[in-house]
Amino acid sequence: MSKKPISIDEELGMFDKPENVKRLLRIFYACVVVSLAIDIFYHKHGIFTWESFFGFYSVYGFVACVILVIVAKYVLRPLVMRKEDYYND
Amino acid sequence: MINALPPAMILILGGLLIPLFKGRTRQALLLLLPVISFINLLQLSHGSYWIYPFLSDQIILARVDKLSLIFGYIFHLVAFLSAIYALHVDDTVQNVAGTVYAGAAIGAVFAGDMFTLFVFWEMLTISATFLILARRTERALGAGFRYFMVHVAGGLCLLAGIIMHVSETGSAAFDLIGLGTTASWLIFVGIGVNCAWPFLHPWLTDAYPEATITGTIFLSAFTTKTAIYALARAFPGTEELIFIGGAMAAFPIFYAVIENDLRRVLAYSLINQVGFMVVGIGIGTALSINGAVAHAFNDLLFKGLLFMTMGAVMYRTGKINATDLGGLYKSMPWTCGFCIVGAASISAFPLFSGFVSKSMVMEAAAHGDMRWLWFILLFASAGVFHHAGIKIPFFAFFSHDSGIRCKEAPPHMLLAMGISAVLCILIGCFPQYLYSMLPYATDYQPYSISHVLAQSQLLIFSALAFTLLLLAGIYPAEIRSVNVDADWIYRKGSRQIYRFCKWAFNGINDWADRIFVQQFTKLLAQFFEDPGGNLQKYSYRLWVEGSGIPDDQEQVAKQIDSRSRSAAYPVGVGVLLAVVILALVSLLLYLR
Numbered sequence: 001m002s003k004k005p006i007s008i009d010e011e012l013g014m015f016d017k018p019e020n021v022k023r024l025l026r027i028f029y030a031c032v033v034v035s036l037a038i039d040i041f042y043h044k045h046g047i048f049t050w051e052s053f054f055g056f057y058s059v060y061g062f063v064a065c066v067i068l069v070i071v072a073k074y075v076l077r078p079l080v081m082r083k084e085d086y087y088n089d
Numbered sequence: 090m091i092n093a094l095p096p097a098m099i100l101i102l103g104g105l106l107i108p109l110f111k112g113r114t115r116q117a118l119l120l121l122l123p124v125i126s127f128i129n130l131l132q133l134s135h136g137s138y139w140i141y142p143f144l145s146d147q148i149i150l151a152r153v154d155k156l157s158l159i160f161g162y163i164f165h166l167v168a169f170l171s172a173i174y175a176l177h178v179d180d181t182v183q184n185v186a187g188t189v190y191a192g193a194a195i196g197a198v199f200a201g202d203m204f205t206l207f208v209f210w211e212m213l214t215i216s217a218t219f220l221i222l223a224r225r226t227e228r229a230l231g232a233g234f235r236y237f238m239v240h241v242a243g244g245l246c247l248l249a250g251i252i253m254h255v256s257e258t259g260s261a262a263f264d265l266i267g268l269g270t271t272a273s274w275l276i277f278v279g280i281g282v283n284c285a286w287p288f289l290h291p292w293l294t295d296a297y298p299e300a301t302i303t304g305t306i307f308l309s310a311f312t313t314k315t316a317i318y319a320l321a322r323a324f325p326g327t328e329e330l331i332f333i334g335g336a337m338a339a340f341p342i343f344y345a346v347i348e349n350d351l352r353r354v355l356a357y358s359l360i361n362q363v364g365f366m367v368v369g370i371g372i373g374t375a376l377s378i379n380g381a382v383a384h385a386f387n388d389l390l391f392k393g394l395l396f397m398t399m400g401a402v403m404y405r406t407g408k409i410n411a412t413d414l415g416g417l418y419k420s421m422p423w424t425c426g427f428c429i430v431g432a433a434s435i436s437a438f439p440l441f442s443g444f445v446s447k448s449m450v451m452e453a454a455a456h457g458d459m460r461w462l463w464f465i466l467l468f469a470s471a472g473v474f475h476h477a478g479i480k481i482p483f484f485a486f487f488s489h490d491s492g493i494r495c496k497e498a499p500p501h502m503l504l505a506m507g508i509s510a511v512l513c514i515l516i517g518c519f520p521q522y523l524y525s526m527l528p529y530a531t532d533y534q535p536y537s538i539s540h541v542l543a544q545s546q547l548l549i550f551s552a553l554a555f556t557l558l559l560l561a562g563i564y565p566a567e568i569r570s571v572n573v574d575a576d577w578i579y580r581k582g583s584r585q586i587y588r589f590c591k592w593a594f595n596g597i598n599d600w601a602d603r604i605f606v607q608q609f610t611k612l613l614a615q616f617f618e619d620p621g622g623n624l625q626k627y628s629y630r631l632w633v634e635g636s637g638i639p640d641d642q643e644q645v646a647k648q649i650d651s652r653s654r655s656a657a658y659p660v661g662v663g664v665l666l667a668v669v670i671l672a673l674v675s676l677l678l679y680l681r
Contacts, residue, residue, distance in 0.1 A: 013419040015487060028556065035542075035549045044539040047455035048463070051543065061547035064471040065554035072346035073565040080573040081347070087231075087571060087580055 093132035095139050095150040096161060097196025097209065100126050100168070104188030108181050115184065116176055122188055123169040126195070130161055137201050146261040149201025155528045156382070160198040160318045162526065163386045164191060166512075167310045167393055174397055174505035175303035186219035187307045194311035198318045202261040203251040206319070210247065210283070213312055214240040220304030221296050232299035235576070239282065239292040247279025266323040277324060284316035284367065285360050287336045291576030293360060294344075298352040298409070302400040305352060309359060309396045310389050317366045317385050321528075326373025334371055335465045337364030342472035344574065349410045349567045351399050351481055355392065358435065358477040361469060362388045368466065369450040372457055375529035380449025382527055387442040387516060391434035394509035395481060398428035401498035401506070402485055408493075411480075411567040416490030423506075424498045425486040430510040434517065436478035436548060437470060442513045444544065445520035445535045452533075471551045478548075479555050484567065622653030 014020055036058050044052050051057075103122040110118055135158075139150035168191035175187060193212035200206035214237065221233035253272035255261045266273050278289075285293045293313070297305050324330060341357035341364075348354045362384070369381025401424045402417060403409045418425045430441070437443035447470065454463045497503070516523050524531050558564040573581075616623050626646050633642060 013416065013490075015418070016490065025556070028552070032549055032553050035546050038542060039546070042538065042542065044542055045537075046539060046543070047452070048460070051539075055546075057543045057546040058550040060467060061471045061550035062554045064468045065475050065551045066558065068342060068468075068472050068475060069346060069554070069558050069564060072343045073563070076343050077347045077565065077572075080344075081568070081570045082573055084569050084571055086573070 093129050093138075095196075096126070096130050096133070096199045097150075097192045099129055100192030100195060101189050101212075104185050104192060107184050107188065115179075119172045119176070119184060119188065120169070123165050123172055123191065126192075127162075127165040127169070130158075130165065140201075143202075143204060143261075145259075146204075146255065147202065148205050148261075150196075150205060151199045152201030152263075153199065155526070156318070156321060157198050159382060159386060159526045159528070160314065161195055163389050164195050164198065164311065164314075167191075167389050168195075168307075170393065170505045170509055171303070171306045171310065173508075174306055174400070174502055176501040177499060178301075178303050180223060182219055183223045183301060183304060186216045186223065187304070190216035190220065190307055190311060194315045197315045200263060203255065203263045204261055206263050207244070207248055207251055210315075211244050213283075213315065214244060217308055217312060220308055221300040223304060224299060224301045226299070229299045229301075232296040235579070236292050236296040239289075243279050243282025243289070245279075246275050246282070250275025250277075250279055263322065265325070268324065268327050268329065277327075277329075280316050280319045280323070281333070283312050284320065285313055285337070285363060286333050286367075287340060288575045290337075290341075290360055291574045294341075294353055294356040294574060295576050297356040297359075298350050302404050306393055306396050306400060309355075309392050313359065313363050314385050314389060317363065317370070317381065320367065320370045321378060321381060325370055325378055327371055330367050330371025331459070331462060332371075334364045334367030334369075335462050337361065337367055338469035339364070339465050339472075342469060342476055344572060345472075345476035345480070347565055347568075348572060349412055349569060351409050351411055351414070351485060352396065352403070354411075354476060354481060355395055355399060358473055359388075359392055361473055361477075362392065362435065364469065365447055365450050365466065368462065369453065372450075372453045372459070374453050374457070376449055376456070376531070376533065377453030379524075379527040379529050379531050379533070380446055380453055383446035383449060383523055384443075386523060386526075387434065387446045387513070390509050390516070391431045391442055391513050394427060394431035394506060394513065395435065395477065397502065397506045397509065398424050398431060399481070399485065401502050404502070405495040405498060406493050410569065411484035411488075412569055414485045414491050414493070415488040416486070417493065417495070418486040420493065420495045421486070421497050423503055425482065427503075427506040427510045428482045428486065430513055432478040432482050434513040436474035437544060438548060439517075439536070439541045439544060440514065441517040444517055445523065448535050448540060448544070449533060467547070471547055474548050474551045475555055479552060619650075619653055622649050625649050625653075 015024075036055055039054050039058070046052055100122055103118065103125075107115060107118060133151060133153045135153050135155075137149050137152045141148050141150075168188075171187065171191070175183070178184065190213060193209045193216055196209035197206055197213065200209055217240075218233050218237045221229055221236055223229075250272045251261075254266065254270070254276060257270060257272055266276060268274060268277060282289045282292075297308050300308055320330065338361050341360040345354045345357040345361070348357060366381040366385050366388070369377040369384065371377075399409065402414065402421065405421065406414065406417070408414055434441040434443045437447045451463065451466055451470070454466060498506070520535060524533060555564070626649050629645055629649070630642060
């Protein structure tokens with residue numbers, strides 16, 4: 001992974017092996033599916049009506065984060081990013 | 090009670106004695122001071138103590154009730170944990186400043202009157218500035234200076250408000266104030282500076298990442314939480330706070346996503362968490378204020394823990410930028426584990442501390458039917474998981490292998506992080522102990538199936554968004570850069586102001602110099618060289634121009650000149666003038 005030569009006797013970390021990363025991702029995707037599937041069987045109670053809609057929190061969490069990243073990357077960063085020595089001239 | 094001392098006294102006086110000790114004795118003292126101070130605090134029951142007359146009013150060094158006590162307890166705990174974490178620091182400046190800083194915060198939350206509050210408030214500023222300056226780099230020097238200037242300005246605003254308030258109401262007692270008068274607004278804004286409200290906040294994100302490794306642990310704890318206490322005491326239920334808090338919860342997460350310095354990411358997420366507390370105070374119900382205070386309690390632990398883990402990384406690697414780090418889980422597995430606990434707590438995972446307090450504020454907003462606020466807070470909850478919950482551990486300990494191989498954090502740091510992590514989990518699992526300390530009695534139940542499920546879904550799908558964006562290459566790569574924030578106004582804007590002032594004031598100065606010093610005095614000097622002659626000449630010229638009779642002006646001017654130079658006026662003129670004056674005088678007398 002890294003360009004730095006890794007000495008042979010050094011143990012590779014758990015996440016240096018791509019198959020481990022893949023396994024972890026698979027477990028994670030399973031969690032995603034299960035958490036959404038529960039919504040079919042269990043009717044959530046909330047104070048607002050939309051809280052009990054199917055997948056409300058899932059969709060909101062996902063969309064919120066996508067919007068967050070898109071806005072931060074394509075709107076905020078071009079506006080505020082300067083060179084590291086911006087303040088010390 | 091009889092044997093107890095004022096709550097702040099042990100830490101402040103003890104802190105000032107630290108330079109007298111060296112080595113092991115000093116380390117023991119640093120650890121013991123918070124413990125002794127805490128035992129001292131336990132001696133106090135509810136009530137007001139150490140009341141002394143002051144001017145026309147009185148100062149109260151300790152007002153002990155549920156609100157001040159819970160802040161007092163957690164401040165002691167955090168002071169103790171920070172002292173453990175900073176045990177290796179053999180720097181008198183930091184040792185003294187850290188201890189006095191904690192003492193000042195404790196003094197401020199127990200202050201029963203505004204004068205005492207103000208004194209401890211300023212002590213916070215001064216001791217905190219030393220924790221920043223102690224890094225002894227050029228950037229830290231600049232950041233420390235700016236920190237000091239901003240807080241002095243805020244402190245003066247507070248002082249002006251206090252003086253006006255005391256003269257209006259005749260009482261210096263620090264209780265419910267509420268917005269209304271000019272005085273109350275000044276106090277409100279003065280507290281707001283320490284609370285890092287939007288546009289007043291950049292001191293925090295500017296200075297905290299520039300302070301020393303251990304200094305930041307202290308800093309992250311006391312200044313903002315003291316301000317939260319002051320707001321909870323003086324301005325509960327102030328509607329403006331809901332707007333301010335909502336903005337605080339939302340805007341920093343955008344900055345946190347693109348920020349490279351991981352301690353600065355945490356500084357932005359600190360503002361985000363304080364936003365939840367400010368909202369809670371603004372809503373002003375028993376549930377929301379309980380939520381704000383409980384969240385302050387939890388935040389002190391998990392934010393401290395996160396800063397500790399990043400400090401440990403910085404201590405071992407000398408680096409803190411996400412671009413330089415990665416793959417450290419192999420070298421620092423314990424620190425990594427503690428970091429994940431802190432991340433889970435701040436993200437409000439079920440069974441972690443954030444879950445049991447943040448939900449109180451959310452639910453209070455829902456009960457008040459504040460829909461837009463509720464959506465913003467939910468957005469901020471998803472966002473905080475995104476940048477503090479995932480980004481911090483991911484870029485420091487996983488991500489690409491930076492090639493750095495270092496030792497695990499030293500034992501005392503691990504101990505401090507370990508205790509914090511265990512407390513985060515304990516509070517998350519057994520929140521009733523925290524709830525029993527809150528200012529209002531509560532039977533709040535965070536663990537309903539609906540709530541656990543909702544929060545889990547929110548977080549899992551936030552994580553999914555992060556994973557997919559990262560795999561798709563959309564997630565913004567970390568870039569070495571500076572992100573301009575509101576501090577631009579005084580860091581760059583000040584130069585523009587300077588340039589403008591230079592242009593405006595130097596311009597006025599030049600103009601005044603030209604007109605008054607050079608031209609006007611010259612004219613005056615010319616005139617007074619021969620005032621009589623000049624007067625005649627100008628009058629004659631006026632007469633000639635007024636009457637329109639052409640005459641040889643130059644000839645007359647020469648005559649006047651030569652006459653006045655030789656002082657040879659005809660006698661007749663003198664006599665005529667004398668007669669005219671006598672006539673005028675007699676006329677005046679006659680008219681009377």
